[in-house]
Amino acid sequence: MATATSSAIAVGTHHEPHSGFWRNYVFSVDHKVIAKQYLWLSLFMALIGGASAYLIRWQLAWPETYVPGWGYVEPQTYNAIITMHGTIMVFFVAMPFVLGAFGNYLIPLMVGADDMAFPRLNMMSIWTLTVSSAVLIASFFVPAGPAAGGWTAYAPLSARAIYTGVYWGQNLWLVAVALEFASFLMGGINFLTTALNLRAPGMTLWRLPLLVWMELIAAVLFLLSVGPLIAGAFMLLLDRMAGTSFFVPDKGGGDPLLWQHLFWFFGHPEVYVIGLPGFGIMMEIIPVFSRKPIFGYKTIVWGTLGAAVLSFLVWAHHMFVSGMDPRLATPFSITTILISVPFAIMVFSMVATLWGGKIELATPMLFAVGGLATFVIGGVTGVFLGSAGLDIYLHGTYFVVAHFHYTLMPLAIFGGFAGVYYWFPKMFGRMMNETLGKIHFLFTFVCFNCVFIPLFLTGVAGNPRRIYETSAYDYLKGVQPLHVIATIATLGLLIGQLPFVVNFFLSMARGRKAGRNPWNANTLEWCTDSPPPHGNFSEPIVVYRDPYEYGNPDMPKDWMAQNEPPPGLTPARDTGGSNQMKRTGTR
Amino acid sequence: MEATAHIATRAVNDDAFKDIAPGRIALWWFLASEIMVFGGFITCYVLFRYAHGGWEEAAAHVNWRLGSLNTVVLLTSSLTMILAHYSIKTEDQRGVKTFLALTILLGFTFLVVKGFEYHAEFAEGFTPLSGLFWSFYFLMTGLHGLHLLAGIIINISLLTMAMRGTIWAHRDRVEFGGLYWHFVDVVWIFLFPLLYLM
Numbered sequence: 001m002a003t004a005t006s007s008a009i010a011v012g013t014h015h016e017p018h019s020g021f022w023r024n025y026v027f028s029v030d031h032k033v034i035a036k037q038y039l040w041l042s043l044f045m046a047l048i049g050g051a052s053a054y055l056i057r058w059q060l061a062w063p064e065t066y067v068p069g070w071g072y073v074e075p076q077t078y079n080a081i082i083t084m085h086g087t088i089m090v091f092f093v094a095m096p097f098v099l100g101a102f103g104n105y106l107i108p109l110m111v112g113a114d115d116m117a118f119p120r121l122n123m124m125s126i127w128t129l130t131v132s133s134a135v136l137i138a139s140f141f142v143p144a145g146p147a148a149g150g151w152t153a154y155a156p157l158s159a160r161a162i163y164t165g166v167y168w169g170q171n172l173w174l175v176a177v178a179l180e181f182a183s184f185l186m187g188g189i190n191f192l193t194t195a196l197n198l199r200a201p202g203m204t205l206w207r208l209p210l211l212v213w214m215e216l217i218a219a220v221l222f223l224l225s226v227g228p229l230i231a232g233a234f235m236l237l238l239d240r241m242a243g244t245s246f247f248v249p250d251k252g253g254g255d256p257l258l259w260q261h262l263f264w265f266f267g268h269p270e271v272y273v274i275g276l277p278g279f280g281i282m283m284e285i286i287p288v289f290s291r292k293p294i295f296g297y298k299t300i301v302w303g304t305l306g307a308a309v310l311s312f313l314v315w316a317h318h319m320f321v322s323g324m325d326p327r328l329a330t331p332f333s334i335t336t337i338l339i340s341v342p343f344a345i346m347v348f349s350m351v352a353t354l355w356g357g358k359i360e361l362a363t364p365m366l367f368a369v370g371g372l373a374t375f376v377i378g379g380v381t382g383v384f385l386g387s388a389g390l391d392i393y394l395h396g397t398y399f400v401v402a403h404f405h406y407t408l409m410p411l412a413i414f415g416g417f418a419g420v421y422y423w424f425p426k427m428f429g430r431m432m433n434e435t436l437g438k439i440h441f442l443f444t445f446v447c448f449n450c451v452f453i454p455l456f457l458t459g460v461a462g463n464p465r466r467i468y469e470t471s472a473y474d475y476l477k478g479v480q481p482l483h484v485i486a487t488i489a490t491l492g493l494l495i496g497q498l499p500f501v502v503n504f505f506l507s508m509a510r511g512r513k514a515g516r517n518p519w520n521a522n523t524l525e526w527c528t529d530s531p532p533p534h535g536n537f538s539e540p541i542v543v544y545r546d547p548y549e550y551g552n553p554d555m556p557k558d559w560m561a562q563n564e565p566p567p568g569l570t571p572a573r574d575t576g577g578s579n580q581m582k583r584t585g586t587r
Numbered sequence: 588m589e590a591t592a593h594i595a596t597r598a599v600n601d602d603a604f605k606d607i608a609p610g611r612i613a614l615w616w617f618l619a620s621e622i623m624v625f626g627g628f629i630t631c632y633v634l635f636r637y638a639h640g641g642w643e644e645a646a647a648h649v650n651w652r653l654g655s656l657n658t659v660v661l662l663t664s665s666l667t668m669i670l671a672h673y674s675i676k677t678e679d680q681r682g683v684k685t686f687l688a689l690t691i692l693l694g695f696t697f698l699v700v701k702g703f704e705y706h707a708e709f710a711e712g713f714t715p716l717s718g719l720f721w722s723f724y725f726l727m728t729g730l731h732g733l734h735l736l737a738g739i740i741i742n743i744s745l746l747t748m749a750m751r752g753t754i755w756a757h758r759d760r761v762e763f764g765g766l767y768w769h770f771v772d773v774v775w776i777f778l779f780p781l782l783y784l785m
Contacts, residue, residue, distance in 0.1 A: 196604035227623020
């Protein structure tokens with residue numbers, strides 16, 4: 001069985017393409033369809049998340065005025081909206097976008113497999129997430145509205161309904177988040193098993209494209225960090241619904257700080273769960289549009305693994321002013337500042353990849369490089385916040401808000417958009433429009449910076465986050481113009497997404513037909529049809545090369561696909577064991 | 588040119604992880620995430636108990652005799668589970684059915700004993716609202732019981748397959764069911780001293 005032909009046979013027999021609309025597009029087990037479902041879901045949730053940003057910013061710039069298209073934002077509504085904005089953007093936009101959509105679409109294609117290891121589990125994970133989204137949306141319509149205790153749901157605010165006036169909203173929030181976790185646990189197990197187990201012959205771990213590594217490490221981080229928060233969610237739900245007092249110090253001696261520990265033990269690795277796939281997308285795109293190998297492949301992988309380990313030891317930097325033992329501040333400051341080293345390695349590796357390259361500023365590259373540049377600001381301000389002394393002043397201000405938007409937006413949104421522009425030809429078989437893409441990038445890049453640089457300044461001026469009306473405080477009167485600038489830029493940012501929407505649907509219907517490999521890229525997804533057929537590859541895949549062999553002056557062309565045999569070698573000989581044998585489960 | 592091309596262009600056989608069945612990799616990752624869930628509960632419990640005094644008094648009311656009995660029952664069930672797995676390996680058709688049935692029986696025994704414990708505790712007036720110790724006690728043993736119930740359901744489906752003879756086409760599943768069963772057992776090994784003996 002140890003020949004390439006055995007995998008060729010297995011490719012076709014794994015699961016038959018079903019006919020019928022429901023089987024093909026709704027309850028599909030094909031990883032490519034599921035990936036698109038994740039994409040649609042995240043784009044849909046982004047509409048709600050974007051609308052909430054609009055309401056928040058309008059209220060902050062022009063407090064208690066009529067918001068066009070909505071009405072007045074009441075204080076209680078404001079609390080609910082900021083809570084839902086954070087929850088939706090982190091759990092229902094960023095994660096399905098960079099993990100769900102790109103992880104599902106690309107991991108099997110990039111490792112040379114015909115599908116995920118567990119296609120039905122994969123389908124279950126997208127439908128669990130859909131139910132979870134529906135529960136979250138339903139919470140808008142229950143009496144007293146959705147959760148209003150912040151996206152971090154800090155106890156005791158979240159532990160007793162009386163504090164926020166929200167009962168069912170917060171309960172449904174907990175249910176929705178728990179289902180979301182279940183969904184991504186299923187997805188993560190699939191990612192791991194597929195990337196470890198279903199690699200094509202020759203696709204060694206050190207030949208995996210970096211995006212696969214990043215999705216893999218993100219999946220491990222999620223699997224190992226979310227458990228304690230699931231435990232915490234059980235306790236919080238009991239506190240709310242049964243009247244226990246795990247997080248409330250009223251009778252049994254519970255402790256609100258415990259929730260913060262559980263939340264951030266998950267919450268910090270979660271940042272990297274979202275961030276690493278964004279990095280991975282950039283690392284795929286930058287070599288292609290620089291026509292150079294990525295700089296320091298192994299260093300990036302080891303650095304990321306180091307960051308992954310460290311990410312479990314930094315959570316209390318979110319809690320410097322929480323009332324925890326202040327002696328903990330120094331060790332957590334040290335680990336936090338230490339973790340900037342692997343991220344600096346990743347950033348510098350990408351910059352070094354650009355160095356001396358034949359750079360082509362196509363839209364995917366613009367988003368990748370633009371995201372990289374903006375991420376640096378987020379990374380550097382993270383060092384500010386990691387030092388406990390400075391954090392005592394900046395904690396809970398708009399500086400923090402600006403900081404985390406500067407880390408998550410470049411990785412999840414810029415990175416995600418870069419990925420959409422780059423893999424759209426593979427997903428839909430047509431090219432996206434470059435002009436509209438560049439307009440989209442220009443709006444996004446300029447407006448994004450105009451939103452959040454003013455917010456750094458208001459934060460330094462001591463403007464607390466999560467307050468309904470900044471102008472009610474005398475000492476903040478001076479920063480009001482900055483809020484107006486940020487809000488106008490937010491409007492620009494939202495309007496700037498229209499070219500993307502138009503481009504997306506127009507290109508899907510009428511874009512220029514893309515060939516198999518429109519970017520002359522090396523990784524395996526480009527050596528099959530666009531879009532790939534059911535089962536992904538029509539011929540057996542054998543990998544001979546590293547993923548980033550670009551611009552080798554000794555070669556006749558400046559790219560070498562991973563499955564391109566060396567000159568003089570016929571592909572059938574030099575192959576390894578089949579990657580399809582273990583599907584039956586018998587040994 | 589020859590040298591640079593040579594290094595990069597061989598098809599290398601990297602069988603790292605590839606000779607492990609996908610189901611086994613997936614199950615171990617699932618168990619890892621489960622360990623983090625129970626690890627979260629146990630860590631919270633230990634830290635709370637360390638930080639607040641006076642839990643010994645509440646803990647004195649749990650029935651350590653029934654708890655010990657249940658520990659023996661559960662450890663024995665792990666043995667029968669292993670014997671079921673061994674019977675798969677030795678192709679012992681009767682053994683598979685017998686030992687799976689015994690495992691299920693012991694699992695139910697555990698749940699019944701636990702039910703009597705709960706009943707006695709409620710009768711004495713101890714509920715999840717009687718203080719943090721009891722909140723933790725009922726939450727952790729309750730979730731452990733649910734996991735055990737899930738294990739029983741898995742074993743019942745394995746037993747059904749064994750009766751029909753279809754299990755021989757899916758031998759891995761006995762191993763996977765066993766791994767899960769041992770995990771639930773190990774959780775109890777942590778819960779028992781923490782809740783009953785401390």
